[in-house]
Amino acid sequence: MSMYESEDVLDLIVVGGGVMGLFTAYHASAAFGRVAVLERGTIGDPTTASYGRTRSYRKDYLDPVYARLADDAIALWTDFERVTGTHVLVRCGCMNIASASITPDMSSTYAQLSTDTLQRLGLAPRTLRAEQLQQQYPYLRADVGFLDDAAGLVDLAAVTKALLRTLETRKVAVHENVETSAVTQDGELVRVHTDAGDFLGRKVVITAGHGTNGVLDLLPGCELQVPITRDRPSEAKYFVPPPDVRGQFTSDVMPVIAYLDTGVYVHPIVEGVMDAVKIGYYNPPDIPRGRTGIDDIADFVAQCLPGLAGAEFSDVLDVDQCDYDLVADDDFVLGQVPGFANVFVGVGWRGTGYKFAPLVGRVLFQLALQDGTVYDISRFDPARFTSSTGKPVPS
Numbered sequence: 001m002s003m004y005e006s007e008d009v010l011d012l013i014v015v016g017g018g019v020m021g022l023f024t025a026y027h028a029s030a031a032f033g034r035v036a037v038l039e040r041g042t043i044g045d046p047t048t049a050s051y052g053r054t055r056s057y058r059k060d061y062l063d064p065v066y067a068r069l070a071d072d073a074i075a076l077w078t079d080f081e082r083v084t085g086t087h088v089l090v091r092c093g094c095m096n097i098a099s100a101s102i103t104p105d106m107s108s109t110y111a112q113l114s115t116d117t118l119q120r121l122g123l124a125p126r127t128l129r130a131e132q133l134q135q136q137y138p139y140l141r142a143d144v145g146f147l148d149d150a151a152g153l154v155d156l157a158a159v160t161k162a163l164l165r166t167l168e169t170r171k172v173a174v175h176e177n178v179e180t181s182a183v184t185q186d187g188e189l190v191r192v193h194t195d196a197g198d199f200l201g202r203k204v205v206i207t208a209g210h211g212t213n214g215v216l217d218l219l220p221g222c223e224l225q226v227p228i229t230r231d232r233p234s235e236a237k238y239f240v241p242p243p244d245v246r247g248q249f250t251s252d253v254m255p256v257i258a259y260l261d262t263g264v265y266v267h268p269i270v271e272g273v274m275d276a277v278k279i280g281y282y283n284p285p286d287i288p289r290g291r292t293g294i295d296d297i298a299d300f301v302a303q304c305l306p307g308l309a310g311a312e313f314s315d316v317l318d319v320d321q322c323d324y325d326l327v328a329d330d331d332f333v334l335g336q337v338p339g340f341a342n343v344f345v346g347v348g349w350r351g352t353g354y355k356f357a358p359l360v361g362r363v364l365f366q367l368a369l370q371d372g373t374v375y376d377i378s379r380f381d382p383a384r385f386t387s388s389t390g391k392p393v394p395s
């Protein structure tokens with residue numbers, strides 16, 4: 001008789017029920033029957049990063065590694081829509097813009113450099129010059145726009161709903177309001193001790209966002225603490241265009257617009273999801289902000305979006321009251337927890353992780369239950385942070 005016969009042994013226990021944890025459970029449960037998610041709060045808690053109305057999906061990174069991963073992730077989103085029979089992507093496109101009056105060296109703008117990267121990968125966006133932009137987007141002022149039609153917005157509520165419904169169908173147990181007190185090795189298995197009882201599993205995946213270091217702390221002898229810090233958009237506002245021009249700002253005709261040198265992105269109105277144009281001002285990864293003379297959203301509207309200059313606006317307060325999880329070396333943290341063959345972690349998405357969620361979930365499932373992943377994730381190895389300082393370990 002096995003020593004565990006009296007207890008259910010799960011294939012996988014996921015600690016943290018944000019989008020990364022739910023997608024891990026989604027992929028795992030397509031192949032394995034016994035999967036559980038343990039969430040400290042509630043799924044979709046407004047204070048977590050995976051709560052909101054829209055997130056952009058795009059592949060316009062400067063670094064080809066992230067651009068390729070984003071491209072793969074978009075294919076996985078489409079698969080997700082097919083498998084779940086839902087529409088979660090708003091396929092409005094994403095356009096990076098630049099203006100010589102704001103960024104005089106047009107060859108080194110984020111728009112140009114990310115386009116150069118995508119061109120090398122055979123994923124080039126369409127180029128629109130000032131005249132075309134003026135014609136197509138009369139509210140916009142820019143000298144150039146690089147429009148990727150295979151990009152857009154993710155509808156977060158639709159994603160969470162489709163994930164939870166699918167997990168329920170597949171009999172994945174999603175436990176909310178569960179406080180974990182210890183994670184211990186039990187022979188070849190892992191035991192997660194919680195106030196709702198013990199969970200025994202073959203493998204554990206930790207996707208606890210800002211709670212990740214707290215969970216790692218519960219593993220006796222674990223040296224890993226991830227150097228994640230918090231950041232958030234310095235400003236986010238809803239703009240309500242006047243009724244006579246509202247039709248120009250809806251996602252069937254308006255793409256996501258980004259001018260990352262200025263730290264600004266703009267999401268169009270999405271009918272039934274977001275009844276205003278959302279403008280955010282933040283510290284984008286890969287590029288220093290604050291060199292352009294655009295210091296807030298008002299500056300941006302005045303110089304780049306004159307069509308919204310007279311529109312009513314208000315602060316975004318209903319969503320996005322959460323922080324990005326930035327990593328000291330600005331790379332994802334994804335892989336096995338050093339010293340623990342059956343525990344894996346995914347965190348540190350640099351404020352840009354949502355679009356990668358189906359891919360991250362797939363990688364974590366493959367690592368945990370398929371003994372390895374088809375992706376080269378060596379660069380994201382958590383072991384780079386196992387020095388006693390918590391700083392990146394020099395290679």
Ligand SMILES: Cc1cc2nc3c(=O)[nH]c(=O)nc-3n(C[C@H](O)[C@H](O)[C@H](O)COP(=O)(O)OP(=O)(O)OC[C@H]3O[C@@H](n4cnc5c(N)ncnc54)[C@H](O)[C@@H]3O)c2cc1C
Pocket residue numbers: 015016017018019020021038039040041042043044045048049050051054055056057178179180207208209210211212214215233320321322323324346347349350351352353354355356
């Ligand atoms: C304002 C904002 C705008 C963003 N915009 C974009 C965008 O446009 N495009 C894009 O691609 N990405 C964007 N992102 C990033 C993206 O939303 C995040 O990378 C992603 O949601 C992270 O998901 P997660 O599951 O890792 O974290 P979370 O959603 O934070 O989930 C972690 C979960 O773990 C739970 N937890 C914590 N501790 C424990 C514990 N001890 N036990 C059990 N559970 C625990 C938490 O309650 C939480 O539910 C944005 C992020 C923010 C904050």
